[in-house]
Amino acid sequence: MISVLYDLLYLFPLSLVSVLAAGIYMYMPQRSGLPFVLLIVIFATCLYVVHRKSRLRFLLPVILILSAAMAVFIQKGEERSHFVFNNQWVLWVSLAVVGCFFAGKLILFTRWGKRVMAAAIIVTLGICMWQKINVDKAVVSLAFLPVLLILTEEVQSRWKKSGYTDGKSHLVGVSPFLILICVLVFISPSSEKPYSWSMFVKIWEKASEGIELTSRFFHSGDEDYIAKTGFNSDGIFTDNVREDSKELIRMTSIKPVGSVVYLVGGVYDNFEGMEWHATHTPDTREHMLDIIETAAAVYGRDPDNVQEYMKKAEVRLYYLDFNTSYTFLPEKSVFAGNKISDIDILCENGSFKSVKPLGYSSDYSVNFFRMNRGSEACSDMLANPLITDEQTWDEVRYNRIPESGYKRDDREVYDTSYASYLEYQDSIYDIYLPETEISDKTGLFLEELFEDADSDYEKLTRIEKLLGEMEYDLDPGRLPEDVTTPAEYLDHLLFNSQKGFCTHYATAFVLLARSQGIPARLVQGFYVTGWDGKNTVVTSAMAHSWAEAYIKGIGWVSFEPTPGKKLLIRGASMRKAVHIRALLRNYHISRIWRKSRKQWKRKKEVL
Incomplete structure (x- = not known):
């Protein structure tokens, strides 16, 4: 059970973020809960296939695939193509959830994989902020949950523990507090005016200047x-002038x-x-x-x-x-x-x-x-x-x-x-x-x-x-x-x-x-x-x-x-x-x- 909850904590937020972030490209129906119902069904199926030890565990995904194929097959003539086009979001949501689930499983095998995932999430959010890309608050809150989980595991790995020392169990035990943090971030009011981040901007400018000065030191003789x-x-x-905006x-x-x-x-x-x-x-x-x-x-x-x-x-x-x-x-x-x-x-x-x-x-x-x-x-x-x-x-x-x-x-x-x-x-x-x-x-x-x-x-x-x-x-x-x-x-x-x-x-x-x-x-x-x-x-x-x-x-x-x-x-x-x-x-x-x-x-x- 601990392994199921462990995977649920890490992989469900990733799957949900992928669907929320890419929903506009998946042609999902607006103001409908069906895509999220499908997400839960597909995610639960993946958990079942991975953690169920029975030979019949693959029967459930086969049933789902056959049901989808039957729904397409029973349509007649031109109605079939219209049906497929109007419901193509089912395919995209399913692929997104399955892809995130198994890619996440591979990443969770190693500590360095988790570190890379946390860094990738932070960098992606930073790029969105830098490029002024509007990101939904729910996406940000969900994306931070895996980062908090990884930071918690990093801290736990450096503690000297006695007694029951299973890391997954400890993480599942503290997860309600981490989830609460993300929920508070989501429900807390946010100002329409962007935060200036002046302290971080100054740190970034000084760091950039140091890097630039180091680079210039090795090219100080260039008359460019x-x-x-x-x-x-x-x-x-x-005969011509090359114009740029350096x-x-x-x-x-x-x-x-x-x-x-x-x-x-x-x-x-x-x-x-x-x-x-x-x-x-x-x-x-x-x-x-x-x-x-x-x-x-x-x-x-x-x-x-x-x-x-x-x-x-x-x-x-x-x-x-x-x-x-x-x-x-x-x-x-x-x-x-x-x-x-x-x-x-x-x-x-x-x-x-x-x-x-x-x-x-x-x-x-x-x-x-x-x-x-x-x-x-x-x-x-x-x-x-x-x-x-x-x-x-x-x-x-x-x-x-x-x-x-x-x-x-x-x-x-x-x-x-x-x-x-x-x-x-x-x-x-x-x-x-x-x-x-x-x-x-x-x-x-x-x-x-x-x-x-x-x-x-x-x-x-x-x-x-x-x-x-x-x-x-x-x-x-x-x-x-x-x-x-x-x-x-x-x-x-x-x-x-x-x-x-x-x-x-x-x-x-x-x-x-x-x-x-x-x-x-x-x-x-x-x-x-x-x-x-x-x-x-x-x-x-x-x-x-x-x-x-x-x-x-x-x-x-x-x-x-x-x-x-x-x-x-x-x-x-x-x-x-x-x-x-x-x-x-x-x-x-x-x-x-x-x-x-x-x-x-x-x-x-x-x-």
């Missing part, structure tokens, strides 16, 4: 940003950052052989001079309404599955006065890099200045920059942003004097404004595009709009073999393909800006969106290229020429309503020919 992000340090054109960096907004943050990884100045190269590396001093120039433009123009033009922001970056030496920073970041100053940074090939490779759990916070590009005041400042005088310059670098580290303990950390600033301005034109040739066709097109544009900023916004209305395509194909120069590249993009991905459009923006005498450069890094208030995760799908142009008296300003990205010219004043798509569509060779003839006639008249 290229494979995961497509962030190519050589700036080489490819989580790389977790970002937290300590001070408001806006809806989009650009994380700078590399800056490129030289476009040669259809490849971008970093021949000049902006050092920390130049980075500081740029911030001072922008701040001086604001304070010199409207010191009482700085927030209309520029806002201070702060973010914390926490590296996840990402090994790299690149220190990704927001634009116009301030190095001193925050955790970024704790990282030993060097300037190399147009990028800021950490001397010690960064990897899982590396973190730093950084302050930066975010231009309020959506305000009319900021747009007007960009379109009409003022020349910063030495008095305003010194006021800003010493008193307005003292936390930037430009002056520390009454001594200069870097030479950020006004004279150094003027030299820096000259160097920008030398480095970022090389001679850029364009074709006559592109030149005539730009004449029409820039008609009535009365500032560099308006020209830049028109270029941004021109490119932003083209087609974004991750697989635009290879460039034609006859496209080997910047002029040929612009002709191909403007008048032939009009499609590509971010690097194509950022390159075109830089070349077009330079053709108008405006210093410009290509930047690569991450275009970060998806803030849930204060947090977001930087994924490899956010890898991006964009352009920066230098506006004298303002500093470096970002532009977003890639179609589909959030434009940065919101609120910008466009002096002329330029319908770019119509302009491209209507622009054809005959118009170029007519303008060329007019120019030729003018030259002849002059001669």
Whole structure:
């Protein structure tokens, strides 16, 4: 009798759980007790066959099978198929009960089998909870009974017992208390709101972090940003981009950052052989001079309404599955006065890099200045920059942003004097404004595009709009073999393909800006969106290229020429309503020919 009760305690809950959990797939009749009556009959038959020592013990299952076959056989014609379909649940319930019964018997033969079964039940319930699969409360209560039974047996096996020491008898004796626990779990009220399990979540996070750190220790030399992000340090054109969504960096907004943050990884100045190269590396001093120039433009123009033009922001970056030496920073970041100053940074090939490779759990916070590009005041400042005088310059670098580290303990950390600033301005034109040739066709097109544009900023916004209305395509194909120069590249993009991905459009923006005498450069890094208030995760799908142009008296300003990205010219004043798509569509060779003839006639008249 003890053996029967022992099997009943273990195997009946398993059989019942299987039927309850898989009932929807067994086509069982709704709100009917018949499936559970059948379950009890089949389970009792299995117990009878296993524990009855008579030769006639197999007679009962044979009778049940013959009865089911007879019920099918007596149906006529089409009624038989309908009968079988409507009652197929009988077969599935029978198979589920028999399968669970005999599989359970095999598992109960060994202690390790029981341990594996308990672990499997716990893991299954955990997966259901993790994946937010709705599991009936009765199923959970029944599933925990075998787990409690196995734990009880494990405890009993370690006790020193005297007298009657049969383990099965002891388990059957305490089983009413275990069943009572499961019943109480089932009948106790449960909150509609899920339990947070905060303590267990923290334990899990720490354990996961430890495992990850151990793994990273053996792969600390991997420079995996290229494979995961497509962030190519050589700036080489490819025919397609492989995009995935690997989580790389977790970002937290300590001070408001806006809806989009650009994380700078590399800056490129030289476009040669259809490849971008970093021949000049902006050092920390130049980075500081740029911030001072922008701040001086604001304070010199409207010191009482700085927030209309520029806002201070702060973010914390926490590296996840990402090994790299690149220190990704927001634009116009301030190095001193925050955790970024704790990282030993060097300037190399147009990028800021950490001397010690960064990897899982590396973190730093950084302050930066975010231009309020959506305000009319900021747009007007960009379109009409003022020349910063030495008095305003010194006021800003010493008193307005003292936390930037430009002056520390009454001594200069870097030479950020006004004279150094003027030299820096000259160097920008030398480095970022090389001679850029364009074709006559592109030149005539730009004449029409820039008609009535009365500032560099308006020209830049028109270029941004021109490119932003083209087609974004991750697989635009290879460039034609006859496209080997910047002029040929612009002709191909403007008048032939009009499609590509971010690097194509950022390159075109830089070349077009330079053709108008405006210093410009290509930047690569991450275009970060998806803030849930204060947090977001930087994924490899956010890898991006964009352009920066230098506006004298303002500093470096970002532009977003890639179609589909959030434009940065919101609120910008466009002096002329330029319908770019119509302009491209209507622009054809005959118009170029007519303008060329007019120019030729003018030259002849002059001669």
